[in-house]
Amino acid sequence: MLVDGGAGQTELRPALPGRVAESAAPLGTALPGRSLHTRRQARWSRRYRAVLITADALIGVVAGIVMLVVRPGEDLPGSPYAWLCAALPLVWPLALGFSGAYSPEFYGTGSEEFRKVARGGLLLLAGVSVISYGAQLDIARSFVVFTVPSITLITLFVRFFARKWLARARRHGRCVKRVVAVGRDAAVADLVRRLQVDRYAGMEVVAACVTTPGAAARVESIGVPIDGDLDDVVDVVQRRNADAVAVTSASETAALYLRKLSWQLEGSGIELLVSPGLIEIAGPRLHIRPFVGLPLLSIEEPTFSGWKRVLKGALDRFGAALAIVLVAPVLAALAVAVKLSGPGPVLYRQERVGASGRIYTMFKFRSMVDGADAKLSDLLAQNEGNGLLFKMRKDPRVTRVGRWLRRFSLDELPQLFNVLGGSMSLVGPRPPLPHEVERYDTSIRRRLLVKPGLTGLWQISGRSDLSWEESVRLDLRYVENWSLALDLLILWKTASAVLRSRGAY
Template structure:
């Protein structure tokens, strides 16, 4: 990822195709950059090698420890397992270039593919009488997932680093009104890891094409010239943002015009701000409809989340027991007072509960807060100070790496909190919530969340609310897994923690 490799594009040509001009049936495909091919090959090779390595390792281990396995049966299981897993991943389109390196969809497809392979192997074990096959299926499947998921994330790191430096980006042609296109440009520049770079804009009348730009991006033509600009400019993505011009008939015609160009057409919904598993595209009487399902906070997926919370809390408590004992001793030595700090917080459906943390402040910290109200650096209803005089020396270190929050694993174990969710607010904070902000309370608060991996205390109140509401609206198991993985990086970096 260290080299600058971008798709070669000719400079967009501003103008209108004269009436009556017969366009060539030959379509110009935007060239695929070398980094794209290398990255996709690397992902496929990583999945294949990880699958073979795990299968071979467990095959040898189980053959040595279980007499039920014979060399021929183990070899058969190994070959079948590799074939079924890789075939399932292929059918689940986990190597589709459109999802590689961005968002939770890549991990969602990977999870579906691996789960489908376990189901297929399970049915095969029932049908074929191979000694030890059932045990094999339920051991090897999860083991492959434990290797493949972290490997995918590690492959993303150099790609995202390159994109933050302005490399490995896909050229985008945006078409919409000034406000919505400006918002798109702003978002793509903030979220460089998504790999979009808006290089040109088309507007309704194209009058800004005469040397005028938007956010530094030139306007190259009118909406009706869009398909021609794509052929000339070699853009990889056409992003259509809301504008009164875009009727269903015109969008359909644009999709037809882009066929064969190799350019992906992306349409931003104008009436909603939902994403994830709640959106379903259906066809009724030939009319495409975007169906938005009601957010569900019960059912099978939430039962899995509850199980993961309990099991994860127990595992983390056992793993961190030496650290917990060491921190307890440090807190007692550093300042007088109890080791733990207990505070009332608001949880699911507005129910209050007591949160448990390591004490990081002096014992009369709550009484001192009113005296510090005039120097509050927090936004909205939050109280935050970068150099809070109430924080002890040990407390400052604990806060930097979020170690003070580890006792909240007891709250997760008791069921009042989850491993992932919105930030648990204070009662006086939730009392000031607007009706839409109270939607944060539809789910259990979390030990970590989107706010934790997106800046923590550096976030504005509005941004913190937006992230929490996005989690409530778009929750999925894949999103939880991604947040947990990113939490380790955010915690060890100490960014936004004070």
């Protein structure tokens, strides 16, 4: 059961509006004519899993050979160390399998697959340590401090490149699930738009069943045909050869409808996906828990303090200090280029709003002519953005050097000093201007619960190409679901987003 969560997938189960179907197929009755298509969809998943297992086994082979080369002679033949080297191509995939790293629901989206690979490494390490200690075996310390971390890291790289291939295939319409969306017109349209943007999720809406088919202009306007109402779902699934049914959320509940729909789909191999309407809350904060025999969706509070925040702050400052040292020659060269581009200061200083509404001065390399802020009022009529942001693809105030700096986000590098000083974080929401914050409503003000970031979900998702609503949604998703793993994933993807220079102007 999948629901978009920013950087992740989660399992969600809420309620559906509308009429309850009066008739349902007998319990356990599968849809006719489904076996061939279900097998065809399963084949690509099985092949993908087979490729991952083969790659992991090869990693084990190479690691075993390296271990034997490092400690030859006295451990051969028949020593526990030699047996471990020989068994590694089998043991490593088994450890990953037990940790859930081959689960199809995590293919291509979210960070859970990477977490499960890391858990596989911990499981292998724990298993070997327990066996070695219990049986008094002589296992080299190099296996603990070098081999397991190395094969875990290499496997993470393999998963990353496998995801790149899968995302590319899904952009071309392969390795996707055909989905029938069910619910109200507005909710279905919102679901379709999100899946069209996040094509890497591998879900394609091929038809919709809505509560009022005669008034579903929003869905039809984005190219999805209306094939009936809530009573027609099973027929539409069969006619459209769909693989999943996605039920959107609403304020009204219809548990009986969902129950009967699940019975009708039972045995067909078709997934029933249900959105809870908690778009920005996902990942480990959501759990299904039984209370007095009744399954309820439990939502944990987001973490805005504690040791994780302390660790994040320490990593921010250490990372910023290290980056400043490494890119010092680049900073110096860029400063000279900006100085030669025209009159005005090298650094542009601007007041921004940080965590808890505190005002701080943000640094950037100047990319516009001196006094550009005073000329903004003359360009407001040409604003290409919406919401609270001013956007203009060919802003006449931008210098030639500034346009190049913006293309690769090099003008943002001085913000490393903001991170070092503690007013910003390496990863976080987009730093807002004071006049923007004055117009925030209660929900958008949640962006101020954490420090703004040098990069974030907005940076890796399109930058200036994003609408105001989309940028807010991404920032809120980050605030609600922050984790160190998500930060590392965003930092990794930032390099690719900057090199592509998509949405940079």
